[in-house]
Amino acid sequence: MRRKLAAGNWKMNGGSVELGEIRTLMGRAATRQTDMLICPPATLIDRMRALLGDAPMAVGGQDCHTATSGAHTGDISAAMLVDAGASHVIIGHSERRQDHGETDATVRAKTTAAWNAGLIAVICIGETLQERENGQTLDVIGAQLSGSIPDEMTPATTVIAYEPVWAIGTGLTPSLEQIAEVHDFIRDQLGARFADGADGVRLLYGGSVKPSNAADIFAVSNVDGALVGGASLKAADFGAIIDAL
Numbered sequence: 001m002r003r004k005l006a007a008g009n010w011k012m013n014g015g016s017v018e019l020g021e022i023r024t025l026m027g028r029a030a031t032r033q034t035d036m037l038i039c040p041p042a043t044l045i046d047r048m049r050a051l052l053g054d055a056p057m058a059v060g061g062q063d064c065h066t067a068t069s070g071a072h073t074g075d076i077s078a079a080m081l082v083d084a085g086a087s088h089v090i091i092g093h094s095e096r097r098q099d100h101g102e103t104d105a106t107v108r109a110k111t112t113a114a115w116n117a118g119l120i121a122v123i124c125i126g127e128t129l130q131e132r133e134n135g136q137t138l139d140v141i142g143a144q145l146s147g148s149i150p151d152e153m154t155p156a157t158t159v160i161a162y163e164p165v166w167a168i169g170t171g172l173t174p175s176l177e178q179i180a181e182v183h184d185f186i187r188d189q190l191g192a193r194f195a196d197g198a199d200g201v202r203l204l205y206g207g208s209v210k211p212s213n214a215a216d217i218f219a220v221s222n223v224d225g226a227l228v229g230g231a232s233l234k235a236a237d238f239g240a241i242i243d244a245l
């Protein structure tokens with residue numbers, strides 16, 4: 001049985017003021033059977049971890065470099081995220097792929113770096129609108145899976161987030177049938193490549209999840225939780241999504 005995971009991606013949002021939002025979620029974390037993860041900007045990771053104390057909420061980064069240290073101005077290594085208190089890191093978000101030209105090979109290398117530092121990698125994949133309209137969705141997802149995930153993947157070190165690019169921050173979502181088709185496909189692909197290791201890997205859906213659609217999406221086969229952007233910034237909305245899990 002896979003535990004559900006509600007993950008929030010604050011993106012480039014939030015400072016000292018927004019950090020306080022997390023307090024209202026702490027009680028929820030203690031009483032629910034759902035794992036919770038917040039990925040704030042790197043500048044807030046250590047303060048968020050300190051604020052959460054022993055509360056069973058994980059804190060994660062939104063990206064890491066492939067190298068452990070060195071002359072990479074502005075970048076952050078996986079070891080630095082661990083040092084700041086992170087246990088997870090999002091890798092290959094479509095905004096990183098678009099804004100920073102990250103390829104499947106980059107994502108694969110960053111995932112290995114994350115694992116080497118002891119982080120759980122939340123690997124993002126998803127098709128563009130054009131790819132969906134061209135009927136290429138499963139081909140794209142298949143290629144991203146094989147290109148982005150290193151051979152050493154285990155359920156303990158990896159979460160996969162299916163995030164259609166066209167659904168992120170747009171208010172649009174695929175139909176429940178479309179989500180089921182992709183999640184079932186991902187599960188099958190992992191099973192074919194990793195045998196028994198694949199069944200425990202959690203598959204998150206991401207893209208305009210909000211309180212009003214969360215319960216329906218969470219009822220879809222092979223959806224083990226959500227990666228939530230905009231709605232994770234408001235504790236009331238994120239709390240309602242967690243309650244729907």
Ligand code: PEP
Pocket residue numbers: 009011093163167168169170171206207208209227228229230231
């Ligand atoms: C995301 O950034 O991963 C995301 C899913 O964003 P949103 O929920 O705002 O669509």
